[in-house]
Amino acid sequence: MSDKTIKLLIIGESGVGKSSLIRRFVENKFDDNHDVTIGMDFKSKVVNIDGIEYKLALWDTAGAERFRSLTPSFYRKALGAVLVYDITNRESLTKLEAWLAELENYSDNPNIATIVVGNKIDQDRVVSREEGLKFARKHRALFLEATAKEDQYVANVFKEIVEKIVTSDDYNMAQAGNTIDVNADGVAAESNCKC
């Protein structure tokens, strides 16, 4: 069903591996020299959470600064955001602040779910896990470290955030819109026949 589509944004500095995470998750491929994303890219995948199938629409954004003016228009209707940084590069974590501010500014969903992901744990670490955790805590986000190259925890990243989204009140309220009506109708019909 179309209403089970969940739109996720993948954002973060250039070169932290946003496209690689998506590629690993969707196609289970990895390419050291993946083309640099221009503007936006889009991929989708169906995931199964607790027996329900959700279609994930993954919007990959370009990390390069210059594209920032272009991307906010795609923030609309996103239910979740995956904020990616590179654990071999401290700046990529600090810059996430700016990305979050941008998200705050342009997202039309006040309760957007966020997950902070430290990528490239197959390489030598510069940013400690604690630093990443601290950042995530400060922004009430989920936190996970992963590597797209070695395919560790990549699926978990997407699973975690989708679970977070589908268990949120907001999401369920939006979904309930129709179901509640159906119930109400049922009750009404029932009482009619008794009169």
Place this chain on the structure above:
Amino acid sequence: MAEEIDDSGFYRQDFSTVSDWEVFIAQLGETIQKLTLSEIDLPSHDNVFHSNWKLQTETILLQKEKIVVSSYVSTNEKGTGSASAIEKVANSFYEDLMNVKNTFGPPLKFQDFKSTHIISCMFGLSRFVVIHPYQQRLSNPSEVCTFLSAANVVAAEYCPLLPVFVQLYEPKLNIFVGVGSNTTHRTNFDIVSLKYSPTDCRYLSGLLTIFKEKLPRNVPTITVSVRNTYFLQPLRIRFPMSIPFRQFPDEQNDMDTNYIKSTQFIALPSGYFPYANTEVYLVYTWLDISENFALDSPHYTDFVPSKTQNCKMHQVTHAFSYMSSCLRDFLKLLCMEDTLESLAGRRSMESSGEENMAKALRNLTDPQHRHFRSSGSTEDNKLKTLKTISGPLQQSELKAFMSFLFPDLYPADKCYTYADDILQEKGEIDPHRIKSAPLDSLCSRLSCLLATCNAHFGGKSGLAQLYFAFIRELRFIWNFRLPISGVSATFPDTRTCLLNQKLQMLSYCIDRSIFGKYEKKQPLSDNNDMNESSTSDASFKDASKETDDEDEDEFYDCAEYAPEGRCKRLDDKKLLGCDEPLYVPITQDPVPKTEDELQEDAEAMLKHGSGSDLSMQLMCSSLLSDMEAFKAANPNGKLEDFIRWYSPRDWEEDDSGLGKLSARMEAPGNTWQKMWQDAKPVPAYKQKRLFDETTEGEKVMSYLESRNINEISKLVIITVLHAAIIKFKDVLETEKIFDIFEVKVDELLADLCHLSRNEELFNEEISSIEDATAKIVCLIEKLEKLEAQFFQFKCFERLTGSAECITFEEVKQKFQETIENGNSCNIANTIGQHIIDSNESEMQKCLITKEYVLRAREELSGCPHYLRAIVVGEEVRLCGAFTEHTTFI
């Protein structure tokens, strides 16, 4: 049934000759058993008026007639204790009859009584079965007997201790007879209604006599409960209709005339319909007193208000406001597909477009029109054009509306100037995040006016006329590229509604072309003194030379190879392989889009998938444009230089300071490499424009011009609802009673937020227009309820407020108690005393209903006897339940 004993001793039964009645009994018994067996919860005996009811219905056939059997069980949320519950259930209806808590429910008129069945109100039963023919009534005595005797048999055989009732006559008369049995006793339920009763029956003395005649001997004391209901004169407060921009002839200055005060002007009607009133009922109760305790006869009664502390006031408010009625009227437009032409006339449509368009070019180049707003003569022209729109609105009204929407075009009416803060895009975001328009912006004003027009100025043709006049004004503004006030000239803000975004887009287009034009007229300055305006939104300059400067004025002129379109240096960086500084080029601005356009883009991307030509084109156009601008600004620049500016992370420098492109940039087939090769050195102003304000502005205009009635209403409905709630909130704040309503109003705003963000609301593929309407009606109903409560408060204030001993805070507190308790409050205090005192003289006349409940219980068997009398004027309804011993009949 016939039983025969066969010769062989074989036991055979023959049912071939049983009567219909017997079959019916068997069916009935089985049905009742089935209905009652499925009861998982035991009935709650606490209070039948405050519990939930579980209703199950079955239909059986008797001689092709449909008979409906319904089982009613009151259920309690709290799980009943197991052991005691079983004990209780053994004699359940005996307990129900004797339960004092079940004596008086809420006074009949005050509540929606769907939940509690009349039988339960009469006898206080928590569990019973009702039988009646489907869509027919029982009045023939023999039929009644058939049913009643069947009920008797069933009650005794199949469901001991479950009263079974048969409905007689018209359902609305609420006449039932019933029976409940156990092994030794039978309780007969009967209801009698007397239109003109003997006087005795209307007083306790007479009722006691009747009751005692029915009782066996040796019944101990009888207990009595009484409830008297007084109906005071309904309170009326006039809040006359007030419609924006319409003067009413001064009505007679009644004392009763009030005006709804508010501080903000929101162009929606206010006031309440003339019949608005609040009914006040005072209810006095004496519970479970002994028969000897009080006297009540035609000559003397002890049941007077001063003799009980158990008194409550109930209020019923009937008040409908013009505002909600206006909203409801507006809602009807959602399914009207009339075009503007059909309502406002085709001729008026044409005259707007082409004629003005022809002038437009001329006007655009004429600098005099820049000062249009201060010239009087053009305004006269405009008035003439307004006149030609046919419709129910008078010219003066239309002019008033237009000067409200476009105050700068009509400088004579200065009073409606937009507040400055609307224009500040970064102003505070609506805390409720409702996707509508900023309050009192052009979009919000227009929305409210459209709704008002529809309700009070000629219906949908009035609305069409107004919308049409609006479009024409807007077309005029667009053709002359005048600034639009009341809309921010920024990128469309997708947190606001689509109409606001469209207006923002138009405003942005106008803004850009104004700045473009201004620059054309200015002498080209060679240096950095360009920025006469500090607006950072100033568009890229299509006709500017390289001196144009977007943000900072830092400028170094050291062209060697005719560089063009330089903006500033990039720090101290130099081009690779030469000593030239690296310049950041002037680039084209990003392209603003409204949400419907974004949606189209996103859908196109979804459809064609990533990497398709379309999405590449969509995404690469701005990269290519930037590359070309970079090449123009840095004739000796290489891709590496571009990357250093554009995507610094793809430029890797080692410790020695030597750098190279990242592996991914160097990878064969890299899009950037390819694109760099294709890019020609072209400064931004010579490039094909990514955003053409003329086309985009024209698109907005034609979008607005081509709407029909239902599309217009969809565009503005959320904004109208938002404004209505804010208006109501403002009234409450002015009256200083917002605290009472705060939670409810916030709920309403939260609902609206939800509605406004529901993408499916008006998506006809997913939900029908009826569904959307139903959801909105639900919201309006809540608002109506709150508006009625506001009216009720004003009445309440009047009822209590004139007493000196009561403060405004106490009144508020009492009112809040009333609201929270289903419009009733206890009045055994100062406020109550005040109300009674001020109505003392008429009290006796106001007594509308007396209810008596008489109970007695036999000591040994515990058999209950019960009589309820409801006295309304001369009419008396008697409901009796008397128990007899079956063994000795």
